[in-house]
Amino acid sequence: MNKKNNVSIKDVAKASGVSITTVSRIINNTGRFSKVTQKKVIQTINDLGYEQNKLAVSLRSNKSNTVGIMVPDITNEFYSAIVKKCEQLLFSNGYSSIICNTERSSEREAAYSQVLMEHRVDGLIIISSAIDDSKVIKTTTIPTVYIDRDPHSHNELIVSSDHYTGGEIATKFILNHQLNPFLIMTKTKTSSTMERVRAFKDVLKEHQITDIESRILSLDLTSDKFLETVPSLDSYLQKIVSLKKPAGIFGINDNVAYMIIRAAQRLNINVPKTISVIGFDGNSFSEISAPKITTIVQNTTKLAQESCRLLLQQMTTQDKDVSPAIIKVPVQLVIKESTVH
């Protein structure tokens, strides 16, 4: 019950009375061979149930047809959507994916990185890794595409949503509705987060608002914990309400936006009348929550497409002549029920 299919190309060759080379040629459809032998060989392949051993092919050709995908958390809908689409695109181009869940842990990233190298992956897609990722992977030089990452050198392929513009749109929306602007975020300092924050600050500055830092609350937890109750959030909301001016809160992502709404409801603060909340990502949470969340939607399909396009291009191109690129995918404001009209 525990044995693998052991028919090798040699067996096929013997059984069909030709040489190994001929069989190889027929399998890969390279070189020349007669229709007759082809038919014969294909017949025996079927009879014997031969399956090509990719391990041997990879070893020989120094090409594994495998790519690694590093992702912080596959149960996060935003990431899983990207992973799913990448995996499909790569698969239809003949690549298998090894998906690695890093939990934003450097140790896990390092361990996976090692394993992927040992498996001789032909390429790497790294999604929003920890800040210090540069150390982990940088020594190797296989084709790599980053999704959501700060440009470190000028030598990288980076795809990301246009977080800065998204942050601008959200903040301007708040200001245009005469709302008192605030930002609530978590401690996770990814580049995508920081861009959104930067936009928030810039827009406030443009509007001559000075007490910017006091308008930002950074929660001491990750947004996976969005179902928990956080006292600091509650008190911050109460402070906001005490100002007696309708507020507009930019939640750094939909999970945080949801936390804010839930906290407001617990505190009997009306959303959107007293506070408007705007999120980021476009999770299904934003759709499920009551009220539904106004949010900046990221285009996961496009993110996956661009990433795979770049990676495939780089993997197939012989070498060097792929120029580095930073691709920004547009985001879109979708207005729902958590903001004033």
Add this chain to the structure above:
Amino acid sequence: MNKKNNVSIKDVAKASGVSITTVSRIINNTGRFSKVTQKKVIQTINDLGYEQNKLAVSLRSNKSNTVGIMVPDITNEFYSAIVKKCEQLLFSNGYSSIICNTERSSEREAAYSQVLMEHRVDGLIIISSAIDDSKVIKTTTIPTVYIDRDPHSHNELIVSSDHYTGGEIATKFILNHQLNPFLIMTKTKTSSTMERVRAFKDVLKEHQITDIESRILSLDLTSDKFLETVPSLDSYLQKIVSLKKPAGIFGINDNVAYMIIRAAQRLNINVPKTISVIGFDGNSFSEISAPKITTIVQNTTKLAQESCRLLLQQMTTQDKDVSPAIIKVPVQLVIKESTVH
């Protein structure tokens, strides 16, 4: 930029002035070698940045240290939670996972199945595959664990939640609260679904309820589409309400339960006063939805643990002497706001 690390064991051997064999022994810590050579070799390994080529190891040892995980939809939270945990458990036991998203399509399953065989995976975890999976994989004989699958032969390792008991608990809950029982499901006919339905029917029979079939609505869509509006659902709910008796609806999973609640709200039907809704799975949806959904929670951690335990056991055991097993993981009723108290 596009070249792989090419230091081989041969280079290490040459550089440290010993034979390939010795290096191999030191890497794998097999056989005997002196402390002195060990130190010398490890030194050169570091100097040269040698990384073992797993492809070659696998080819030689006929063991890839890779397992395949087939999953219907990785963006589904229930599945992604299982996959994530399996992947972690396997990784900490030295296995890499190739995750395959089948979309419940037989063609995709077949294609992946082929690829996994070619990659010579050592084992397979197949989560809730399509009905006709038996054909796809059955020819091969590598260690396989199924999560949520009908027992087809007596030769399989199957892990699943105790769907039948879960269905019983849900249905009895409805009956015990004097509610008029109904079941709403989707067309997806997986074994897990069918078990829940069977339990519903059995409990109703026990209570001498005869018009069972008319109490079941099967929606003509998959539950991924739970944000859509479905006319047949609306009219069914209206029919239920017209009976003027508080109803208890068993939604076959949390997505469906959510659909029901959303539809009820649209139709101004009070949940839970007019209809109580009980789901299955324990998604975060059940927590996010307003009202929060009473549901039968599956233990994804346990499901993953049991599956990996069986798989690892089967992969490491030399052969045969692993006995088939069907493991039922307990489920738990969690009462929230969508049902009467």
Add this chain to the structure above:
DNA sequence: CTGAAAGCGCTAACAC
């Protein structure tokens, strides 16, 4: 304690 040599399954010159 260490090394030489065979071979895992396959591809790619290079013959014929």
Add this chain to the structure above:
DNA sequence: GTGTTAGCGCTTTCAG
């Protein structure tokens, strides 16, 4: 059109 041969990087007898 087909076959011979070398070798990808590694493990594993078998001999010292």
